[in-house]
Amino acid sequence: MHNTPKQPYTGPLNLGGCEFGMQFNVAQLQKESIGSLRSFTIDESYDTDQEAEETIAGSVQLMRTDQGIWVSASLTIRLRTTCSRCLQPTYCQLPITIEEEYFPSLNISTGASLQPRESDAGGALIDNHHILDLYEALRQYHIVNMPMKPLCRSACRGLCPNCGTDRNLINCSCSMSSVDNHMNLNAQFSNA
Ligand SMILES: [Zn+2]
Numbered sequence: 001m002h003n004t005p006k007q008p009y010t011g012p013l014n015l016g017g018c019e020f021g022m023q024f025n026v027a028q029l030q031k032e033s034i035g036s037l038r039s040f041t042i043d044e045s046y047d048t049d050q051e052a053e054e055t056i057a058g059s060v061q062l063m064r065t066d067q068g069i070w071v072s073a074s075l076t077i078r079l080r081t082t083c084s085r086c087l088q089p090t091y092c093q094l095p096i097t098i099e100e101e102y103f104p105s106l107n108i109s110t111g112a113s114l115q116p117r118e119s120d121a122g123g124a125l126i127d128n129h130h131i132l133d134l135y136e137a138l139r140q141y142h143i144v145n146m147p148m149k150p151l152c153r154s155a156c157r158g159l160c161p162n163c164g165t166d167r168n169l170i171n172c173s174c175s176m177s178s179v180d181n182h183m184n185l186n187a188q189f190s191n192a
């Protein structure tokens with residue numbers, strides 16, 4: 001059952017679906033006995049533009065169950081993002097674990113269409129061409145796990161709210177005085 005995450009979409013997720021090799025043809029596996037396994041090592045990278053390289057790496061294991069295919073995936077996605085404090089381009093690493101059963105939409109022996117069950121309404125389905133596509137799962141795990149406020153480094157000093165200077169690069173002169181003003185204001189309130 002997929003629940004639509006409430007968080008806004010924050011990252012430049014362009015996993016590319018099939019380009020990322022996240023589609024698996026499970027026609028053969030569905031004909032094998034329960035417990036049959038396929039293991040895949042994933043190590044893909046692509047350029048989102050001239051300079052940025054995003055990657056996905058890890059392992060995917062598919063196991064035949066009595067009714068479908070159980071997916072166990074352990075992946076790390078490296079995505080380009082923007083530091084929420086200094087607004088500079090940076091990367092974040094997202095570990096993603098998928099444990100989910102996918103159900104066929106066709107009977108593998110007869111080719112007859114199977115009625116989707118109530119619990120499958122969210123879409124963990126193997127399509128009519130016996131393709132198991134992890135894209136939607138990756139997209140949803142990505143949305144849930146993407147840091148809401150990504151940072152280029154934990155100690156990023158961000159932009160000066162007054163003059164906009166990147167305080168990782170330059171110490172602007174206004175930062176101290178605005179802190180002073182703030183403290184003076186607090187002092188006035190506490191004296192009142
Ligand atoms: Zn930063």
Ligand SMILES: [Zn+2]
Nearest residue numbers: 160163172174
């Ligand atoms: Zn400043």
